[in-house]
Amino acid sequence: MKSFNLKGYGGVRLEADMRGPDDAPPVLIVHGAGQTRQDWDDVACALELAGRRVISFDMRGHGQSEWPASGYLLDQFVEDLKAVLASLDARPVIVAATLGGWLAMLALGEEGAHLAAGLVLVDTPPGPDGERAAEVGASLRRVADSAREPRWDAALLDQLGSSAIQQRLMAAAPRLSLPVLSLKGTKSGLVEGPSADDMLAAIPGVELVEVEGAVHSSASERLETFNAVLLDFLERRCPLTPPEYREGSDARTFRDALGCFATGVTIVTAMDGDGNPVGLTANSFTSVSLDPPLLLVCIANNAGSRPVLESAERFAVNVLQIGQQPTSNRFAGRGEDRFASTPWQVGEFGTPVLTGSLASFECGRHALYEGGDHIILVGKVMKAMFEPQRDPLLYFRGKYRRLHFA
Ligand SMILES: Cc1cc2nc3c(=O)[nH]c(=O)nc-3n(C[C@H](O)[C@H](O)[C@H](O)COP(=O)(O)O)c2cc1C
Structure with missing residues (x-):
């Protein structure tokens, strides 16, 4: 594994890890609010073993990345992700959890789905407004406030609560013209209700998988199931072998060849x-x-x-x-x-x-x-x-x- 710096929006320093062979198709892991890239090490290792190159980074205000005084507006996070995508030499499959899922949806839906080869949304709610989302926000804040050495800056929660996010996610969803998998824990409650259903239904061809029993994080609580679902999706939709197009097969591969x-x-x-x-x-x-x-x-x-x-x-x-x-x-x-x-x-x-x-x-x-x-x-x-x-x-x-x- 190699650690290195990436530059986010406005030159903000983002700490990153890279695993796996340089020429393998990349997977970019974007963790959720209150997490760091280390929370995804087990998933990253499984992906590396499956022959992928894995890049993970700490978002601004998290882990070893900069905690900038310039702030935590949603768009600053989105621009960070776009800057990271622009720095990669190949289009990655993005695996993004909660807040990371919002950033990926907005970057790809508003800017262009061509920035990535695929998207895996993990426990990504349709906005910050639901009861369960508010509960999660409050518990994140409690954890951050009581920690002696906080792993992330709780100040960012204040800037990410706007309900305008929900409208932006709804507008971005139909524009996600790339392979998308949505994974959620059956007991999470975060990705439930009419707005969650509407958001997911608006994503063209989305695959929906529920991870049995997971409450907070389907990745860490049900690692094996999570990895199996993730690897199956990658193998089917973004295979390791060089893609081949035949007349009548999928138009996306033809576009990629062109x-x-x-x-x-x-x-x-x-x-x-x-x-x-x-x-x-x-x-x-x-x-x-x-x-x-x-x-x-x-x-x-x-x-x-x-x-x-x-x-x-x-x-x-x-x-x-x-x-x-x-x-x-x-x-x-x-x-x-x-x-x-x-x-x-x-x-x-x-x-x-x-x-x-x-x-x-x-x-x-x-x-x-x-x-x-x-x-x-x-x-x-x-x-x-x-x-x-x-x-x-x-x-x-x-x-x-x-x-x-x-
Ligand atoms: C880099 C790039 C190249 C494009 N090349 C073409 C093209 O050659 N022909 C085309 O019809 N659309 C092309 N498009 C897509 C159109 O620009 C896009 O669909 C646009 O929204 C069409 O606008 P209109 O529907 O108002 O005419 C390209 C888009 C991008 C970003």
């Missing part, structure tokens, strides 16, 4: 009939021909922007630079007015050009083809502008990357 092709990231834009800009993030950009100057992008048939893009006489492809990752997320996400918070202008040929991009191609529609569940939009380039100094935003295996020259 994700081995590293790309840049673009935002494809056009004006709708009323002169309003539309646009979406796309990495299916390809150069096609030098003479005539042609390029293509593939747009999903079910993309909201498709009707405008397929009928627009002109469109633009904006290639993103490293500082535009938030813009990429904005144009791939829902709900936000994408152009309101993005600097843009009308280009010489009437298309929305995102200011500060690495390159922008203003195109006339040259051809349109059907391509399965996408359309293939071929543009004839009327004008290209580029910025020779900046680095590109890259995308590889479902994650943003940056150029890195050794």
